[in-house]
Amino acid sequence: MADNNTAMTNDKTTHFGFKTVPVEEKASRVADVFHSVAGKYDLMNDLMSGGIHRLWKRYTIELSGARTGHRILDIAGGTGDLTAKFSKLVGPTGEVVLADINDSMLKVGRDKLVDKGYASNVRYAQADAQYLPFPDNTFDCITIAFGLRNVTDKDLALRSMNRILKPGGRLLVLEFSKPTNGMLEKAYDFYSFSLLPKIGGLVANDTESYQYLAESIRMHPDQETLKEMMNEAGFVNTEYHNMTGGIVALHRGFKP
Amino acid sequence: MIFDFFSDNPINTVKTSALMTVESVINKALEYDPATQNAVGELAGKVLAIECTLPPLTFYAVHSETDISLLGQYEGEADTTLRGSSLSLATLAIDGQDRVSFFDTGVEVRGDHDLLRQIRKILKNLDIDWEAALSQLIGDVPAHLIGESLRTSAKWQKDAMERASSAAAEFSQEEVRLTPSKNEVEHFNGEVKHLANDVDRLAARINKLNVILDKKSQDQAGSNTSSNKNNDAS
Numbered sequence: 001m002a003d004n005n006t007a008m009t010n011d012k013t014t015h016f017g018f019k020t021v022p023v024e025e026k027a028s029r030v031a032d033v034f035h036s037v038a039g040k041y042d043l044m045n046d047l048m049s050g051g052i053h054r055l056w057k058r059y060t061i062e063l064s065g066a067r068t069g070h071r072i073l074d075i076a077g078g079t080g081d082l083t084a085k086f087s088k089l090v091g092p093t094g095e096v097v098l099a100d101i102n103d104s105m106l107k108v109g110r111d112k113l114v115d116k117g118y119a120s121n122v123r124y125a126q127a128d129a130q131y132l133p134f135p136d137n138t139f140d141c142i143t144i145a146f147g148l149r150n151v152t153d154k155d156l157a158l159r160s161m162n163r164i165l166k167p168g169g170r171l172l173v174l175e176f177s178k179p180t181n182g183m184l185e186k187a188y189d190f191y192s193f194s195l196l197p198k199i200g201g202l203v204a205n206d207t208e209s210y211q212y213l214a215e216s217i218r219m220h221p222d223q224e225t226l227k228e229m230m231n232e233a234g235f236v237n238t239e240y241h242n243m244t245g246g247i248v249a250l251h252r253g254f255k256p
Numbered sequence: 257m258i259f260d261f262f263s264d265n266p267i268n269t270v271k272t273s274a275l276m277t278v279e280s281v282i283n284k285a286l287e288y289d290p291a292t293q294n295a296v297g298e299l300a301g302k303v304l305a306i307e308c309t310l311p312p313l314t315f316y317a318v319h320s321e322t323d324i325s326l327l328g329q330y331e332g333e334a335d336t337t338l339r340g341s342s343l344s345l346a347t348l349a350i351d352g353q354d355r356v357s358f359f360d361t362g363v364e365v366r367g368d369h370d371l372l373r374q375i376r377k378i379l380k381n382l383d384i385d386w387e388a389a390l391s392q393l394i395g396d397v398p399a400h401l402i403g404e405s406l407r408t409s410a411k412w413q414k415d416a417m418e419r420a421s422s423a424a425a426e427f428s429q430e431e432v433r434l435t436p437s438k439n440e441v442e443h444f445n446g447e448v449k450h451l452a453n454d455v456d457r458l459a460a461r462i463n464k465l466n467v468i469l470d471k472k473s474q475d476q477a478g479s480n481t482s483s484n485k486n487n488d489a490s
């Protein structure tokens with residue numbers, strides 16, 4: 001697994017799920033996936049993790065340290081679940097930026113948030129996690145939830161996030177990871193490889209996209225590897241918490 | 257069995273999901289009560305820390321313009337901190353009395369006393385039909401289960417308050433005897449709720465799967481069965 005990750009950044013090809021594709025192609029294929037699922041995304045999210053993703057996200061909020069006046073970036077923010085809660089916690093003197101590489105996703109997110117009255121302290125930005133268009137030392141906290149696995153060059157993205165964090169600011173990475181229990185891993189494989197794409201086919205009419213999601217989950221670095229990558233990118237006091245038996249892990253690191 | 261996977265979880269899922277549930281019930285009630293919602297809005301940015309000694313449980317009520325967040329962890333300074341047993345805290349929350357001082361409540365109040373007065377006023381005004389509210393959020397059957405347990409604990413609180421008002425000495429004794437059992441009740445209710453939710457979800461997913469399988473077998477009966485290229489590894 002670790003070898004695959006380094007290969008990802010050095011070679012001219014990268015992984016699209018388990019298929020190997022040229023690097024330039026990956027971004028556009030990832031975009032295709034999310035364009036095709038954007039409208040059904042929240043519904044799929046609920047089905048995929050049985051609603052447990054709300055608990056995972058809530059824990060991310062609790063470890064964010066978000067409070068009045070903070071400036072927070074929710075990158076790969078999609079339909080804005082985390083942004084909504086952050087918007088309340090930082091209040092009118094704070095600011096939350098919902099950013100995503102994909103404008104369909106961002107649109108769904110913005111419509112949802114505006115509908116629910118979160119307009120005042122939320123801004124929207126179409127941005128690539130690898131090349132974040134913000135000045136150095138801008139944010140108190142950056143979150144990337146279920147987004148890092150889609151990013152082509154994860155090291156580049158981690159360094160980019162480090163750059164725009166304020167000293168003392170923190171990065172939270174919520175992502176599918178490696179289950180700690182062998183049995184659970186098997187069950188989970190079955191679920192994500194056979195069941196999930198079929199449910200995807202049924203609900204979003206798009207089996208291939210969810211096949212990709214399942215595969216990209218498996219290609220993602222495990223807990224220790226990601227922790228090491230964060231350290232390399234300049235984060236300190238890096239730690240992770242396994243959730244739901246390691247299906248998901250929350251990594252946290254601070255900019256010194 | 258499958259729940260064993262969650263037992264080594266450093267994250268207290270029961271606590272987090274209970275806080276999320278209570279939070280959504282309160283915020284739903286606020287949506288229907290604009291006056292009280294405004295009162296919450298005036299407290300925006302204020303944080304109340306609740307440190308329950310028995311059972312040991314700390315959480316934070318963070319006020320925003322329109323609602324309240326209940327968080328298991330909060331790193332900023334709380335404006336007001338309450339510390340006491342679940343019994344004394346519950347009594348303080350629901351007895352609805354106008355108090356000038358909190359000296360004799362069994363709850364230690366640190367920080368801004370005025371914030372506590374305002375929050376007590378809000379709780380007093382909020383009219384929550386817990387069971388109906390919950391069924392909207394999570395469906396009828398789990399809501400009924402929770403409703404049952406709330407009725408039990410409401411009665412428990414009433415009994416406890418009657419005892420509490422009788423004599424101060426008796427009060428502390430009762431408290432010691434009762435509190436652990438309330439802890440157990442709460443814990444058990446949390447587990448039941450989880451189980452009910454999980455079973456519901458599992459049932460929904462199995463139904464979905466059946467629909468897919470039915471459709472698949474129909475499709476295949478209609479076309480060529482030998483064209484099935486699915487692996488049979490699992």
Ligand SMILES: C[S@@+](CC[C@H](N)C(=O)[O-])C[C@H]1O[C@@H](n2cnc3c(N)ncnc32)[C@H](O)[C@@H]1O
Nearest residue numbers: 034076077078101102105128129145146147150
């Ligand atoms: C699975 S969604 C997660 C959305 C949201 N954070 C959540 O947890 O519900 C992944 C998101 O990552 C976005 N994404 C993929 N690659 C990205 C990149 N390089 N930079 C920024 N966002 C990216 C996708 O457009 C998609 O909206």
